[in-house]
Amino acid sequence: xxxxxxxxxxLHVQEGDxxxxxxxxxxxxxxxxxxxxxxxxxxxxxxxxxxxxGDEKKKGxxxxxxxxxxxxxxxxxxxxxxxxxxxxxxxxxxxxxxRQLTFGSGTQLTVLP
Amino acid sequence: xxxxxxxxxxxxxxxxxxVILRCVPISNHLYFYWYRQILGQKVEFLxxxxxxxxSEKSEIFDDQFSVERPDGSNFTLKxxxxxxxxxxxxxxxxxxxxxxELFFGEGSRLTVL
Numbered sequence: 001x002x003x004x005x006x007x008x009x010x011l012h013v014q015e016g017d018x019x020x021x022x023x024x025x026x027x028x029x030x031x032x033x034x035x036x037x038x039x040x041x042x043x044x045x046x047x048x049x050x051x052x053x054g055d056e057k058k059k060g061x062x063x064x065x066x067x068x069x070x071x072x073x074x075x076x077x078x079x080x081x082x083x084x085x086x087x088x089x090x091x092x093x094x095x096x097x098x099r100q101l102t103f104g105s106g107t108q109l110t111v112l113p
Numbered sequence: 114x115x116x117x118x119x120x121x122x123x124x125x126x127x128x129x130x131x132v133i134l135r136c137v138p139i140s141n142h143l144y145f146y147w148y149r150q151i152l153g154q155k156v157e158f159l160x161x162x163x164x165x166x167x168s169e170k171s172e173i174f175d176d177q178f179s180v181e182r183p184d185g186s187n188f189t190l191k192x193x194x195x196x197x198x199x200x201x202x203x204x205x206x207x208x209x210x211x212x213x214e215l216f217f218g219e220g221s222r223l224t225v226l
Contacts, residue, residue, distance in 0.1 A: 031212065032212055034214065036215075036217075043117070043204070043216075043219045044156075044204075044215075045217075046214035046215065046216070051212075089156065091156075093212065100146075100169050101158060101215065103156040104155065105154075105155045106155075
């Protein structure tokens with residue numbers, strides 16, 4: 001059984017604050033790490049797919065880093081806005097089984113105006 | 114922008130009844146998936162489908178579950194005899210390559226009474 005853990009479970013920040021959350025995953029048999037943004041009543045939307053140790057990806061104010069040797073990824077949001085409020089899911093894909101993803105439980109972010 | 118569509122958005126059924134959940138993946142995608150999320154739990158992988166056959170399935174996906182791609186556009190999940198514990202949000206997803214980002218539908222909420 002693959003264990004993907006995210007922390008914190010939930011987070012409240014003020015508009016303009018920068019924030020980050022963590023995803024930990026098995027460090028062996030790594031293939032890819034995905035980040036998804038999931039707004040209430042909508043479908044999860046891909047932010048990043050990361051495959052190489054040391055990868056850093058950026059999309060606007062959101063960025064992510066990847067450490068496959070120690071099995072963690074960080075997601076950063078700079079200058080949080082109310083529209084960033086969502087659940088952020090990470091998902092791990094092991095080598096040899098690249099078709100399926102194992103999801104963490106998500107970090108629920110609320111940005112207060 | 115192309116999107117994955119799912120129907121119905123919500124279905125209520127009696128225990129023991131058959132249910133079919135329907136999905137229309139993005140048209141040029143080749144890999145199709147069903148995931149589910151029981152309330153308060155993680156998103157769980159059910160099955161992946163490629164080249165008109167199941168490529169992987171989880172322990173959850175027992176003989177009561179089946180998938181079909183009957184006409185080249187629809188992708189269906191059938192539960193033959195629903196149980197109370199099948200109550201969940203069921204998500205269809207597709208992608209154009211084996212290790213790319215997943216595109217999710219908005220989900221079908223199944224309530225088994």
